[in-house]
Amino acid sequence: MRITSGPLDHIRCPRDVHDLNDDQIRPLCAQIRASLVEFGKRHGGHVGSNLAVVELTVALHRVFDSPRDAIIFDVSHQSYTHKMLTGRAAAFLDPRHYDQVTGFTNPAESEHDMFALGHTGTSISLACGMAKARDMGAVPDGGAGSGSIIAVIGDGALSSGVALEGLSDAAEQGGNLIVIVNDNEMSIAENHGGLYRGLARLRESDGRAEPNIFTALGMDYRYVEKGNDVDVLIEELTRIRDIDHPIVLHIHTTKGLGLDEEDARHGVVPGRHEFNHWQNPFCDEDAPVGSRKTYGALAMAQLERRFPDEPGLVVISPATARSNGITPGFRARAGAHYVDTAICEDHAAAYAAGIAKAGGTPVLATSATFFQRAYDQIIEELALNGLPATLLVFAAGISGTDHTHSGSLDTAMLATIPAMSYLAPSSSTDFLEMLDWSTRSRAHGTVAIRVPGERILAYERGVGDGTGAGETDAEDRRGVDEVTMETASLRGAGDSIPVDEATRENPYGRYRIDRQGSQVALMGLGDMYPVALETARSLERLTGGAVRPTVVDPRQCSGIDAGTLDGLAATHRLVVTLEDGQVDGGWGERIASYVTSMDRPGSHGPHDAQPQVICLGAGKEFTNRIPLPDLERRYGLTPDAVARRVVKALSLG
């Protein structure tokens, strides 16, 4: 049940592209484009950027000989056409086969995919390394990467420092290396930074304007205005195929080229339009808004009210605003209180440090996986300098996402850095109070806040009045106030924590004991707190009320509340830590280590009765698009699984 037919039906591998007659190339592009447009409507994805590179990708596979010639797609979400030409067309043509391949390159899928990639800007460095190995004679003749090495990188990814580092080093390394800059005038949202004014001048001057960022970094350079003309691209690529030195081929393309009127009715239009970066399938448009957008919008609404009175309050988002509920409407109203730095988390974190140093109040928002990029700046410029910046960490913990976007290392990464706090709210109320504290007080260092995820949202919707269930993704097109009104029903959940002025330095140092029970203490960090509550109910049911667990909301994972933990250890036989990040290097291990050690004040000698500690959380592995419920089962994180484990551990089962 393929949704299109044409030359693509006979393409099994790049060799088949070589074998086509010249007159089949344009029909091939047309079929691919039509298929992608349909795919977007039915399945969704990074369709806009893929539509920009249909002709480029066909030209690459027409001119080059993959995998002898290695093509590396930066961030790799623009690789759909590449996948269609390398044996995976069915996954984009036939709804029955949708999702049989991922939206990113992956060597496990095909020998034509060089790397599994999902973070921007590294393709040039990777290409430079492959070229080096080839030039050293380490690649067998005819083997993958023994020919030309090509990196395909979008204009939006050029703001990543690593891309600029890569260009500079590539220029020095020498040898055949082709960097194709796919300039569709668009990042995830708008492009930001002086670099983009230069790209615009190059486009306007047919590549002749100075200064030229590419030649400034030492690269050779060619410009192609007609970046969606497959014949022109084939000619240009043929010309430079066997080049003996690194070159940038700067091509001008149109993001979302081919989107139609039906798409437009759903908000997706060709060209520079943010909604066209990530397209939801039309059938999903009535799906409830997820936790990132919900809690992000709540946070922005709270901050927005303060803008008139607090000149230094600045929200910083490195490009990924919309996914995190930072809507176009909010941004417009925020004016200078909102900064999109473009994709450059390193700069964004150091920039936040500068604002905080000067007395401002920076709030840096991005997902856990992208904070990995700013690890060094968070340690050095922020934490070590004791600067009161707030990091909003979205998509922390395990999820069903691609392996390159997992948030499961967030606690190992952020909770272990000295002189900063990592807070894990268990409700929208706590979340907003934590945000309020971290942005109003300067008497603390850097504070990271784990934005609540799907479990808390489901729990809050369940205990709320239920009106949240009908929310739609459409908030992007409405004002943030409306979203806030819609999500206001969440706000009754959780207990209010009065911020005691006396403990204002860190009111979250103490764990909150929500239910005082006996025998077993269930400590549920952040998103696992609803699971701890549910586990308690399961346990009572399973044991006919014989076990009434204590339930603890630790509220943060960057420090130990020794007093509370000593009390729990003295009065319980079993402590269970529940977290949805990786156990190794995570939070539970710290609890276990504290409880088992007699070397910290108040803990126990070897002959005292000590509670067991079971640390539950994510395994030490990269997981790729495994649905969250499956992961929860795999790691024993469902309430029933936890309850059964407790029963067994207490030797009741």
Added chain:
Amino acid sequence: MRITSGPLDHIRCPRDVHDLNDDQIRPLCAQIRASLVEFGKRHGGHVGSNLAVVELTVALHRVFDSPRDAIIFDVSHQSYTHKMLTGRAAAFLDPRHYDQVTGFTNPAESEHDMFALGHTGTSISLACGMAKARDMGAVPDGGAGSGSIIAVIGDGALSSGVALEGLSDAAEQGGNLIVIVNDNEMSIAENHGGLYRGLARLRESDGRAEPNIFTALGMDYRYVEKGNDVDVLIEELTRIRDIDHPIVLHIHTTKGLGLDEEDARHGVVPGRHEFNHWQNPFCDEDAPVGSRKTYGALAMAQLERRFPDEPGLVVISPATARSNGITPGFRARAGAHYVDTAICEDHAAAYAAGIAKAGGTPVLATSATFFQRAYDQIIEELALNGLPATLLVFAAGISGTDHTHSGSLDTAMLATIPAMSYLAPSSSTDFLEMLDWSTRSRAHGTVAIRVPGERILAYERGVGDGTGAGETDAEDRRGVDEVTMETASLRGAGDSIPVDEATRENPYGRYRIDRQGSQVALMGLGDMYPVALETARSLERLTGGAVRPTVVDPRQCSGIDAGTLDGLAATHRLVVTLEDGQVDGGWGERIASYVTSMDRPGSHGPHDAQPQVICLGAGKEFTNRIPLPDLERRYGLTPDAVARRVVKALSLG
């Protein structure tokens, strides 16, 4: 007992520089330069870069009004003159006061120091953030940073991606922001990358050549050839002091200007010369070579022997080669087998991934603190892609260094990443065998190796024939083979581990039990292994032989050897983990969590006797230039302290 006299004697704060007559400015510069040269000879430090910016710094404090005008020194090791002009001259003039201030800026020392910095490239982002807060009206009039914001950055730091990100965003942010590029034609070692060809063209053309990397990123630009002429600098700075938009002032300076013949006899000469980046005091030249250079040179010697037969074997160093024993002689002989990427760890790690993908064998060498920069690329491009690259992690764990260069987060950072190994050799023999395994086999993912530190070196020198004691830093000027001969005496230390072909995938998965004892198991990771051995002796002595500890060399910290640990747990009352990295998020917690949990195969129910676990290691804090022995005492990591704790825990004391 000041070593010079002149106008500096009367400078207590920048206001005093303003009050000088014009004819005192050049004598002031001369006195500062003479003082720095003497300081270098007697104390050592980053003297070369400081000599380049004497006039610039005087001009800055003459023209601007610090701290109202905020000056941010990138990486900040060129801030000696700044310190001399802001009340801290004695620390550079009077040997009795040497070391009373650090070699980096630090707000704890002075209101004129904006940040504590030690990693390159972030000054522009920090300045951009301060300018933003000022422009938003968040800085009180007359307060620090309410006037001009100035970043001073060396040419060597421009290769850092974050610096280029900062330039691009600064250009967009607008407002007064002055970026002074101090171009002394020199990084830590040579400059590398196409970017530097552009800087050379700008120098040769008096700033007129295109392309211009600064204008390409959107910045305004001025060039000053006479970067060591204080009058010219004062004139230029006055001209742009109140500029209303961001500008780069590119000044050409001479690194090491003023070094004299005595310096030259000790190998330090003005201009582009690597030895002039970091100067040892002359009195230290006979001091023994430290662990980084010793083990680095051993590693390089082992790899060098293989270059003729292994074309894809490539050593990569992001600029910091010499500190890690990668001598100029080695580099010259290695040819294309050695790559200095310039200071850009992000690119270097992705570049290594490219080499490994293409079948080559990359060895990426830098210190733990700088690997922080590559955290995301190590996770995404290397580990997730399962690529067999080797990371040589120098200066891991605690040390007496500046807080910005601490290696104490190394285990929390690297041992928690899925699908990679972090090996911790306890001897030179193990180190070289691990390096051999990681670089010869491809049947493993990314392997990081913790290069042995001072404790292992002292231990090996102690058990060797003692000839090592007379080694000098002079190895940099000799061939690596000679160093290898000198350090060959170390190689008898430690047991040889025959690499069993059957376990080649990871022969280091099993802990090594070196001494089978009872009651207490001492597990010493890497550099703490000699401490475990010494603790065992102390314990026997303290208990009159009643306690004979088991001593375990875990050899790696990225996985648990469940079989061995189960055996230890079943037969010992106490397990002590010793590591010299941070306990929080580190290795010992994982051991504690394993032992206390009954949920892993082979472990124990709550009613079984369970051993206590004491996790010893570094506290969760940033420590600044606290001597290593003091830190060891603070954390109870000396053999005697550990022994006393064990005695107490076993209730023997």
